[in-house]
Amino acid sequence: MTDSITIRRPDDWHLHLRDGAMLQAVLPETARHFARAIIMPNLVPPVVTGAQATAYRDRIMAALPAGMTFEPLMTLYLTEDTDPEDMTTAHASGLIKAVKLYPAGATTNSASGVRDFDKVRPALEKMAEIGLPLCVHGEVTESEIDIFDREAVFIDRVLDPIRKATPGLRVVMEHITTKNGVEYVKANATDLGATITTHHLIINRNHILVGGIKPHYYCLPVAKREEHRLALLAAATSGDPRFFLGTDSAPHTDGNKEMACGCAGCFTATNTMSLLAEMFEREGALGKLESFASLNGPAFYGLPVNEDTLTLTKGGPVTYPAKIETGDGPVTVFDPGFPLHWRVD
Numbered sequence: 352m353t354d355s356i357t358i359r360r361p362d363d364w365h366l367h368l369r370d371g372a373m374l375q376a377v378l379p380e381t382a383r384h385f386a387r388a389i390i391m392p393n394l395v396p397p398v399v400t401g402a403q404a405t406a407y408r409d410r411i412m413a414a415l416p417a418g419m420t421f422e423p424l425m426t427l428y429l430t431e432d433t434d435p436e437d438m439t440t441a442h443a444s445g446l447i448k449a450v451k452l453y454p455a456g457a458t459t460n461s462a463s464g465v466r467d468f469d470k471v472r473p474a475l476e477k478m479a480e481i482g483l484p485l486c487v488h489g490e491v492t493e494s495e496i497d498i499f500d501r502e503a504v505f506i507d508r509v510l511d512p513i514r515k516a517t518p519g520l521r522v523v524m525e526h527i528t529t530k531n532g533v534e535y536v537k538a539n540a541t542d543l544g545a546t547i548t549t550h551h552l553i554i555n556r557n558h559i560l561v562g563g564i565k566p567h568y569y570c571l572p573v574a575k576r577e578e579h580r581l582a583l584l585a586a587a588t589s590g591d592p593r594f595f596l597g598t599d600s601a602p603h604t605d606g607n608k609e610m611a612c613g614c615a616g617c618f619t620a621t622n623t624m625s626l627l628a629e630m631f632e633r634e635g636a637l638g639k640l641e642s643f644a645s646l647n648g649p650a651f652y653g654l655p656v657n658e659d660t661l662t663l664t665k666g667g668p669v670t671y672p673a674k675i676e677t678g679d680g681p682v683t684v685f686d687p688g689f690p691l692h693w694r695v696d
C-alpha cells in the first residue's frame with residue numbers, strides 16, 4: 352500500500368484571488384501548496400490593460416506573507432474594446448500568459464465580457480500570431496438554453512467556429528463539466544487543452560439539490576449528471592497531457608453564498624491537494640496525479656516544471672478549517688462530504 356507520494360510542486364491553471372481583504376486572506380491558502388497560478392481577471396472593474404495587470408500583480412505580491420514564494424501568472428480580460436497592441440506588449444514583456452474570454456453575462460463579474468464575437472476578431476488573430484493562449488469560460492448565455500446544456504451548446508455554436516476561423520489560436524477550455532467537453536478536447540489534436548476543477552471531480556448535480564439546496568456546491572458551470580463527472584474523472588486521471596488542474600477556487604463570503612440569490616463559486620484552495628489525492632487513489636491513479644497537477648499545465652503553456660516538490664502522506668483523517676476568516680467575512684472551505692486521508696507534509 353502506498354502511503355506517501357512525492358510530486359513536483361503543483362500549479363493552479365485557473366484561480367480567483369480577488370482583491371483587498373479577500374486577496375490577503377486567500378492568497379496564503381494557495382501559496383502554501385502551489386508555486387504558480389493563472390490569475391483570473393474578473394475583478395470589478397476587470398483587468399483589461401497591461402497597466403491594470405501590472406498593478407494587480409503588484410497588489411498580489413504585496414499581499415504575499417513574508418517567507419512564502421508564489422508566482423502569479425497574469426491574464427487580461429477580453430472586451431470588445433481590447434487593444435491588440437497593448438495586449439501584444441503585455442505578452443512580449445512576459446507580464447501576461449493568457450487572455451480570458453467571458454461571454455457577457457455568463458458568470459460572476461462577466462458584464463464587461465464579449466457580446467459580439469466578431470468585435471474581438473482582431474484580438475484573436477493577433478493572439479494566434481503571437482502564440483498567446485485564450486482561456487475560455489465556455490457557456491452560452493441565451494435565456495432559452497437550459498443551464499445544463501450551456502457548455503455543450505457553446506462548443507458547437509461558439510468555440511468550434513472561433514477555432515476554425517482562427518487557425519493557430521491556442522485555447523484552454525476552462526473548468527470543463529461535461530463529457531462533451533472531454534470529447535471535444537480529445538478529438539482535436541493540437542492547440543487545445545482543458546482545465547478541470549477539483550470540485551467537478553467530486554460532485555454532481557444531486558449534491559447541489561438533493562435534501563435541500565446547498566449553496567456551497569453551486570458554481571458555474573453548474574455541476575452536471577454523474578456520467579459527466581465520471582468522464583471528467585477519467586480524463587483527469589488518464590495522464591493525457593491536454594487535461595490539467597485549474598481549481599477555479601472562487602471565494603465568496605458566506606453572506607453572499609447563503610442568500611436568496613447566492614453567488615457562484617466553490618472555495619477549494621485550502622484542501623485541493625488532499626481532495627485530489629483521495630480521488631486519484633480511489634481510481635487507482637495516484638501515479639497520474641503529478642501529470643495532472645504539476646506537468647501537463649506547464650507543458651501546455653510552454654513553461655518549465657517546478658524544481659521543488661510536494662509530499663503527501665496517508666494517515667488518519669486530515670483536519671482543515673470549515674471556514675477561513677477574511678476581512679470581508681467568513682469563506683466556507685469546500686466540504687466533499689467524506690473524510691480525507693492524504694496530508695500535505
Ligand SMILES: NC(=O)N[C@@H](CC(=O)O)C(=O)O
Pocket residue numbers: 367393458459460488569570571572599601602615616617
Ligand atoms: N466558477 C464560478 O462559479 N465563479 C467564478 C467565475 C467563473 O470562473 O466562472 C467567480 O469568479 O466567482
Ligand SMILES: [Zn+2]
Pocket residue numbers: 458488525526571572
Ligand atoms: Zn468561469
Ligand SMILES: [Zn+2]
Pocket residue numbers: 365366367391599601
Ligand atoms: Zn473561475
